[in-house]
Amino acid sequence: MSFTGMKIWLSAVAILLSANAFSQDLIARQAPVDRKLKSVDSLLIQKQLKLEETYPYPAFDLYPDWNKTSVHNYAGVKLPLEHQIDLTGFCMPTTNTRITSKFGPRRRRMHNGIDVKVQVGDSIYAAFDGKVRIVRNQGRRVGYGLYVVIRHNNGLETVYGHLSKQLVKEDDYVKAGELIGLGGNTGRSTGSHLHFETRFLGVAINPALIFDFTKQDIVADNFTFRSRKGSTSSSTTLVADGDGVIRYHKVRSGDTLSRIASQRGVSIDTLCELNRITRKTILRPGQVLRCS
Numbered sequence: 590m591s592f593t594g595m596k597i598w599l600s601a602v603a604i605l606l607s608a609n610a611f612s613q614d615l616i617a618r619q620a621p622v623d624r625k626l627k628s629v630d631s632l633l634i635q636k637q638l639k640l641e642e643t644y645p646y647p648a649f650d651l652y653p654d655w656n657k658t659s660v661h662n663y664a665g666v667k668l669p670l671e672h673q674i675d676l677t678g679f680c681m682p683t684t685n686t687r688i689t690s691k692f693g694p695r696r697r698r699m700h701n702g703i704d705v706k707v708q709v710g711d712s713i714y715a716a717f718d719g720k721v722r723i724v725r726n727q728g729r730r731v732g733y734g735l736y737v738v739i740r741h742n743n744g745l746e747t748v749y750g751h752l753s754k755q756l757v758k759e760d761d762y763v764k765a766g767e768l769i770g771l772g773g774n775t776g777r778s779t780g781s782h783l784h785f786e787t788r789f790l791g792v793a794i795n796p797a798l799i800f801d802f803t804k805q806d807i808v809a810d811n812f813t814f815r816s817r818k819g820s821t822s823s824s825t826t827l828v829a830d831g832d833g834v835i836r837y838h839k840v841r842s843g844d845t846l847s848r849i850a851s852q853r854g855v856s857i858d859t860l861c862e863l864n865r866i867t868r869k870t871i872l873r874p875g876q877v878l879r880c881s
């Protein structure tokens with residue numbers, strides 16, 4: 590080997606050695622951080638990080654996809670016969686306690702959530718840990734106004750409507766109790782309030798079965814979702830009481846009680862009883878009838 594050759598060879602070795610030392614140094618510098626992470630109550634943090642790495646979105650095993658197109662995007666998705674939803678680790682979405690409108694059929698349309706009186710600017714919090722799916726604005730005539738949809742690790746999705754300000758972005762991970770927006774009066778709303786929905790695979794569940802706003806607490810530690818065998822998610826499937834899925838029928842022009850009864854597989858008498866109507870009642874198109 591010539592002298593120049595030797596010099597090149599030596600400097601190459603030196604570079605390699607120093608590069609190695611440099612990366613060793615990086616590793617050495619990183620180690621205490623890892624140890625620190627472990628020493629904080631970070632088992633939970635690490636579990637969460639792992640979860641986020643492994644699964645692209647919360648409740649990965651239940652939901653077919655992660656889309657940002659609409660609140661209910663699960664038409665035709667097969668519902669599990671029974672699914673237990675863990676409610677521990679909750680946070681009340683608002684500290685306000687007054688319900689101004691309940692869940693259920695309204696005169697002409699369905700009310701898929703519960704309305705809680707809030708003032709413009711009041712803090713609105715994420716109900717559970719999860720990932721923000723939708724942050725959008727729906728105009729004055731159609732509905733939610735400024736709204737946020739979160740999918741939670743426990744399988745629930747929650748909707749927060751009529752906000753004056755949204756404080757999260759789509760795909761953000763949030764913790765229960767994290768500030769996600771401010772109360773308002775946007776969209777189809779008269780008087781500031783929070784429109785709050787709880788959904789499971791798109792099926793609207795009466796939030797009063799899960800949250801007690803007056804007591805500022807959950808109703809129980811778990812909520813058991815039940816559905817009929819073979820039923821799929823649709824916008825007319827709602828859970829209004831604890832016993833499972835309740836079906837509603839939106840009256841179209843030309844509908845008669847007997848046609849609806851045979852279509853929905855119930856007797857006319859049951860329809861009358863459930864809706865407090867008689868066989869002579871004239872049905873209005875758009876009217877919502879309870880069918881089970």
Ligand SMILES: [Zn+2]
Nearest residue numbers: 702703704784
């Ligand atoms: Zn509402």
